[in-house]
Amino acid sequence: MKIAVDAMGGDHGPAPVIEGAMQAAQELGVGIILVGKQDELAAACQKLACADARITIHHAPQVVEMHESPATVARKKRDSSIWVATELVKSGEADAVVSPGNTGASMVASFFVLGLIKGVERPAIATMLPTLTGSAVMLDVGANVDCTAQHLEQFALMGNEFAKHVYAKPNPRVGLLSIGEEDSKGNEVTKEAFKLLKASPLNFIGNIEGREVYSGNADVVVCDGFIGNVALKISEGVADVIKKLLMKEISGSWLGRLAYPLIAKPLLNLKRKIDYAEFGGAPLLGVNGTTMICHGRSSAKAIKNAIRRAKGLAETRLDELIQRDIEESLRRHQDERPEGKQA
Amino acid sequence: MKIAVDAMGGDHGPAPVIEGAMQAAQELGVGIILVGKQDELAAACQKLACADARITIHHAPQVVEMHESPATVARKKRDSSIWVATELVKSGEADAVVSPGNTGASMVASFFVLGLIKGVERPAIATMLPTLTGSAVMLDVGANVDCTAQHLEQFALMGNEFAKHVYAKPNPRVGLLSIGEEDSKGNEVTKEAFKLLKASPLNFIGNIEGREVYSGNADVVVCDGFIGNVALKISEGVADVIKKLLMKEISGSWLGRLAYPLIAKPLLNLKRKIDYAEFGGAPLLGVNGTTMICHGRSSAKAIKNAIRRAKGLAETRLDELIQRDIEESLRRHQDERPEGKQA
Incomplete structure (x- = not known):
């Protein structure tokens, strides 16, 4: 090799x-x-x-x-x-x-x-995300900015094979990133993609909201590259800001400063879990x-x-x-x- | 009143x-x-x-x-x-x-x-977000799932007035949520909206990436309601997961448990800063x-x-x-x- x-x-x-x-x-x-x-x-x-x-x-x-x-x-x-x-x-x-x-x-x-x-029809960049229960793959996160429902269906198929083999999940749960769990929620493209995914042989669990991406409800999160990229970058932004605010809060009180050496290791472990650099790259599927x-x-x-x-x-x-x-x-x-x- | x-x-x-x-x-x-x-x-x-x-x-x-x-x-x-x-x-x-x-x-x-x-043409739900330097308003976060460039331009005008009066900023910096800072980046709608905003009298600072939303680079973040809702919900999800992982890390080590009473107050302060419930609602503009x-x-x-x-x-x-x-x-x-x- x-x-x-x-x-x-x-x-x-x-x-x-x-x-x-x-x-x-x-x-x-x-x-x-x-x-x-x-x-x-x-x-x-x-x-x-x-x-x-x-x-x-x-x-x-x-x-x-x-x-x-x-x-x-x-x-x-x-x-x-x-x-x-x-x-x-x-x-x-x-x-x-x-x-x-x-x-x-x-x-x-x-x-x-x-x-x-x-x-x-379109390649997709698939990113591995840490979740509360393990990992999930989200795609596309930037290869395609304007997608059709058919593109999203293909991303789901590709992400499904990825999750099967990389996460060793025999039947990955595939979710469609949208703005409500109900079948009828979403924009025109996701509503059409919902129908295609429902009719596919995939283990489609329906729409998932942004909140659920990191909870581990889905093994595969399907979205267009514009949404996926915004979602990924905003996640980094939130993690960054929380880190900075936490440090500021901790260093702003003498109790916090006293405690810092004690929580430094848990904080580092946390950073490792959420630092996507540690995940080692995103495949182009x-x-x-x-x-x-x-x-x-x-x-x-x-x-x-x-x-x-x-x-x-x-x-x-x-x-x-x-x-x-x-x-x-x-x-x-x-x-x-x-x-x-x-x- | x-x-x-x-x-x-x-x-x-x-x-x-x-x-x-x-x-x-x-x-x-x-x-x-x-x-x-x-x-x-x-x-x-x-x-x-x-x-x-x-x-x-x-x-x-x-x-x-x-x-x-x-x-x-x-x-x-x-x-x-x-x-x-x-x-x-x-x-x-x-x-x-x-x-x-x-x-x-x-x-x-x-x-x-x-x-x-x-x-x-369309009303927009405007959400106030905490940033590293203060607050920003993001709109639309869910009133409209499929928007045109003209809708985004109107959201920018509405958000601009909001930031002027609520944040007392005489000339709010208006950013367009996209997937790259360059003028040419984005999907079809945002690329068109970029031109409209550039030609407007607004203090348009160009595209901003998801990462910058919480850094405080913009006072007004403009996006369609689908993107905005996903961005908002995923932010909540990230904050939630970080909180849970942090607690797990801290309670998983005796040093962490020892330190917890010392950092409980900084953590509570942080929660207040990022908990949008504390921000008290989103206006429909x-x-x-x-x-x-x-x-x-x-x-x-x-x-x-x-x-x-x-x-x-x-x-x-x-x-x-x-x-x-x-x-x-x-x-x-x-x-x-x-x-x-x-x-």
Whole structure:
């Protein structure tokens, strides 16, 4: 098993990416292909005393900056680390690609180089969220801003396979993110998606409200990429503000200051549970192959976790399972269509 | 100044509503008209030893249940406490209506009885959020699930007047909730709304991401009611989960348990800051008059705060200020329209 890692994309340069790759090679026994500028990566590896034979460097002369648009990347950055790393998956030299870089660049590289799974209309970024009872996967969280009900149905199918194999849940509970539990609640797209999901073979538990996302009522939370992205970012914002206010409250009283050393460890444990960086990246589902997108400011540990996750998805061949489900769903829709009517 | 209070709508019956009304009469010197079943309210008042001459009861024989749809309310519940309380505003007997009941019922009563401000296409529920630096208003959080860019522009104008007068900010910073700060980011509706807001006289600071909502970068956060409701509910969910996990972490270690009495007060202060029930209701902006919608499970304190807020909005005549801004905006659009073209 070999994982291509875009070593140039992170906010903090190649060092944390290489460190994470070193940890992954050591702990998981995977081969790692670091993709990026040969000289720079060789120097960084030397500095980090990286002498693991399982880690190799593959040269890519260009780098995608954080602000560059997907369109620019597709036109002008086909020699960039993210693009070249994705090509290694296409050619079979690597089994998965992991990038802590520009999310749009990862998406566009996977879209053009790996291509969409047959029948999939839109790929989706799936994020793992901590819940009171374990984890849930929410998708899409940013790949598509304007979605149809059919897109949401496909996201549900993809998230279902993900939850089955990653969370080892035989029959994941699939919820549709909406503004009320009643069937009739939602906007036009979610109301239509509700009907499609109800008619599907999924274990659809109906609409779920924002409040329930973190309670663990659903294993798969389906939404369009605009809502999903806002929901994800606002969650980070709330967690951030609570942390800051809590610190302010604690340090503002002498009792609090006295107690702080005692609660420092519980607070750190809490931070680990809600810090999505620890979760190690979000897969792009719906493409042929395994693409894992990480935060630009990923730590070495987050990179290692993303590599671990990518290895798992590649071993499961999640993309093939998704293809099977999507084909079944298309056949089902074909059968449901009244005689003589075209799609 | 008299406030009509729907005393039947709360989850916990009339008692907390009456208690809140008693506190408001005492502290704010306002007159209160408790609207609901005469016998029931009289008995509850007696039980609570409510002998304040500023508090009167106005009979309404029907009650709207939490599950009833707005359509049912409009057709069959015109003698309900919420409907009758709203009629008291229309007739001038009260200056504002406060209801802790069914949100849809409050909306539909205000819509039919008070009517929309001339030029306003859709009313919006505005919620006050705590931020790191103070407060912000977010709208719409649930009155409209499918919005156009023009609706969002009107929400911005309404939120702007609200922030000016309630937060005493002469030039509120208006942000559009989206998925990236760049002008080009967003879905079709927000991209179009971005252009309208940029061309408006508002202090438009551009797109803001979910993460920034609680950081205090904007005084007014504009979004459609679907997004706003999901964002609000997910914020509650995150806060809930953090609280539960924190308690679990703290009670799971002896150090934590030892420290708990020391941090109990900071935690309570924090809860007060993020508990929106303490903020005392969300106004329905865009109708002629002042309507304040509270949570069904509002405490007496939340009711008192909602009455205080309703009094402030009614004194400011916020509805008239909104009408002026909307009319100006319509004239501006009229002027911008090329010759010979109709709306």
